[in-house]
Amino acid sequence: MSFRYILPLLVILLNACSKENKKIFEVTSPNSELVVNFNVNAKGQPFYTVAFNNKKVVDTSYLGFEFTNAEQLKDSFKILRTTKKEFNDTWQMPWGEQLQVANHYNEFRVELEETSPSQRKLNVVFKVYDDGLGFRYEFPKQAGWTEALIKEEQTEFNLTEDYKTFWIPGDWDIYEHLYSTTKLSEIDAKSYIPKTNLAQSYIPENSVNTPVTMVGEKGLHLSFHEAALVDYSGMTLKVDTTHLNLKSSLVGSENTDYKVKRTLPFHTPWRTIQITDNAPDLIASNLIVNLNEPNKLGDVSWFEPMKYTGVWWEMHLGKSTWDYGMEMVDGKWTDTGKAHGKHGATTENVKRFIDFSARNNIKGVLVEGWNTGWERWIGFEDREGVFDFVTPYPDYDLDEVTQYAKEKGVQIIMHHETSAATETYTKQQDTAYALMQKYGMHAVKSGYVGKILPKGEYHHGQYMVNHYNNAAIKASKYEVAVNAHEPIKPTGLRRTYPNIISREGLRGQEFNAWSIDGGNPPEHLPIVAFTRMLAGPIDFTPGIFNIKFDEYKTENQVNTTLAQQLALYVVIYSPVQMVADLVEHYEANPEPLQFIKDVGVDWEATKVLNGEVGDYVTIARKERESGNWFVGGITDEHSRAIELSFDFLDHDQNYEAIIYKDGEKAHWNDNPLDIIIEKMELTKDSGLSIRLAEGGGFAISLIKID
Structure with a gap:
């Protein structure tokens, strides 16, 4: 082939390559x-x-x-x-x-x-x-x-x-x-x-x-x-x-x-x-x-979305403890008669929570600190074998408590603190879940506080991703739903495995009780709603009524108003919502407690009415079965007025609205308990202007009028 033929051929090839590279x-x-x-x-x-x-x-x-x-x-x-x-x-x-x-x-x-x-x-x-x-x-x-x-x-x-x-x-x-x-x-x-x-x-x-x-x-x-x-x-x-x-x-x-x-x-x-x-x-x-695969578990109606109380917040306040005060003798946890008397998970205390829950449309009670091993659950290098997840402390009668709860129509929520000792938990999951199945418990809160064992692994690496997922898959075989704390982040697997109901995975409410940096600032949750909540349900544990809790800790407090604590039941989504404060604090405030009694946990529809990342957000949710609507709004450290339209409500339907909003002098730090409760009748053509105080919020229940 002569050179004069080679050159045109090269030009044709180069043009072809150029066109291919430019093709999008x-x-x-x-x-x-x-x-x-x-x-x-x-x-x-x-x-x-x-x-x-x-x-x-x-x-x-x-x-x-x-x-x-x-x-x-x-x-x-x-x-x-x-x-x-x-x-x-x-x-x-x-x-x-x-x-x-x-x-x-x-x-x-x-x-x-x-x-x-x-x-x-x-x-x-x-x-x-x-x-x-x-x-x-x-x-x-x-x-x-x-x-x-x-x-x-x-x-x-x-x-x-x-x-x-x-x-x-x-x-x-x-x-x-x-x-x-x-x-x-x-x-x-x-x-x-x-x-x-x-x-x-x-x-x-x-x-x-x-x-x-x-x-x-x-x-x-x-x-x-x-x-x-x-x-x-x-x-x-x-x-x-x-x-x-x-x-x-x-x-x-x-x-x-x-x-x-x-x-x-x-x-x-x-x-x-x-x-x-x-x-x-x-x-x-x-x-x-x-982007996740469809449901692989089939019917999961054995899990019921619920509100729950529990033996939890009192430990963070220092009122009681997770541990009983036992000692390790010959490799076994033994009651040597040196119990300190502050143990929270006692039969009597749990019954008190069961009674309160039964009276207030709350279907679950979480019990933390019920099983032996808490004396060495953290701070020890060798945590494998510390918990066995089936042996209660001497002052907690598992048979009596579960039977009492059943009679009252309340479910006990199991708690498994693994202390990040993954091999111990993996070996004992069948035994632990079988115990739950025996007592008719369908939800477990698991925890992974501490450095992961085996050493060298991290909470968010492949080893632990598999551990969290495998624990939930195994739990489903025993009709157990999992609410994991110190977890891997949610990525939508709740669609594929609907027994993955909620998880922590953020800086939660407990930081307000004991952190040395002043707790969660008012802007925290208006950011969380547009960041962490995009990943999936959050077990944030709202509903703290005793905002200052000076009788327990004078240096700590919750940095919101009381009205915002009510709003969180709508704004921060989870199918399990804790009513986190102490029984006595709710009994002293029956009027705001009414919203918690009324608010749903399982929704037919959700409407995000307004919001800006880190500033404020208002969300309305329609309850399945009842068709009632609930609205919650929260703001950061800035006061603001929100104009609400109720055009999401049903046509030709009147609603009794109970509005829980910040009082005129409300402020997250200066006057967090100032709350106004109003009643009025609303329809889809109604409008409303609501002022949110600094660090404040509002909650509205919209109950259909027959």
Whole structure:
């Protein structure tokens, strides 16, 4: 072939390659407002971009992996094929914020293969909704590659604005930090290290935990998280403050040089971005649960959403203790007659809570400190074998208590504090759950305070992700629902396993009772509603009536008004809501207690009426079966007036409204108990103006009038 023929041929080939590189694979949301583009660059690196309402939100962001047993997987790719499809259906929550859930998205699947001799394959799947997107990696079965030891996942989110960001550090062991509000470029996660006084905390780099929520100058709202976290390590997001870039940083282990070990074929969790043009739609989004698989348990009607009281807050106040005062003798916990007399979980005390619950439409009683071992539950290196989860202290008659509760129509909620000794708990789960099944207990609160045993593991690594999930799956076989504390973050698995009912995973109410930094500030929960609550239900334990509790602790208090404590039963969602204060404090305040007696816990519909991240939020929820509505609103340290429309109410229906709101002189610190209770009749055409005091709130019950 002569040179004059070779040159035109090269030009044709180069033009063909150029056209292929410029080709953009695009998928849009059903309403076409959200657009995701995907391609590989000239080096074969896969990347994506995201635009919302014609504005680029995520610029060119690369995808890939680093392994300890193989070459990295991030370039030299070619696109083998792509497929698109639309999916639109509706499913029902067995319990939840609403009954019907629309699941409408466009899916884009791209199959990649290395051009190198290894020819490894990797798929990337996008699901694009009107309110955000999720994408995950799929490692298909392939010759010559059976096991992946993932050193790091290299998923990027290259942002286009220096967003106002609401964040907690990428701690591998706890989420119990106060939120910071800074520019993205000002995030300094390691600044938390000298401030933490918690039982465990490990912040290895400048990263944040998810959900992390951002607000743009023109009102764009973003929240980054993950969905369907199964047999994988929890993801933090490493922050490049200079380039406004987030990159996945998986939680690791001191016992391995990899962070995730998986056998092919497998897929990762979904990496999620919620995208809205207003704050309320973040809460209204069902993106996280929709990205999980459908219910695998079938009928879970044995679990009943409920309010519950319990032997808990009194220990945080110092009124009583978890431990009885036993001693270890010849390897067994023994009553040597030296009990200190402050034990809270006594038969008599628990019966008192049962009686109160039965009188006040409260279906459960939690009992902490009932079983032997609390004398050595924390502060000891060797905690394996301390708890057995079946042996009560001498002053707690399990048979008598459970029979008494049954007669009163109240369920005892079991408590399993594992002290993070995971091997002990794993070995004894069958025995512990069988005991619950014997007594007709259908809910357990589990706890994991302390450094994880075996040593070298972290609460948010793959080892513990599997432990939490496996514990819940096993519990379902005994018709037990799990409310985990010191957990891995929720990622929507409650859809797949509806016995995963709630969890902690944030700085909770108890910090108000004993923290040395002044407790949770008034802005805490208006941030939580738009961050942590986007991940799933929260067992926050609201309902503290004795705000100052000076008779127990003069240096601590709850930093809200009484009206806000009522509002939390609507604003902070959980299918199990604790009525957390002491019986005597409720009995002294029967009028505000009425709202707790009336308020629902299981909802047919939820409407987020207004809100701004970190400032305020108002939510209305319609109770299943009764059709009654309840409204709650909270604010930060600033007083504000809220204009309410009730157009969400049923047509041609009148409601008796009981309004619990801050008094004229109410203030979270100066006068937290000032509350006004009013009654009036409302319809869907009504309007109302309500003033919220500093750190205050309001609650409204809307009961149908026949």
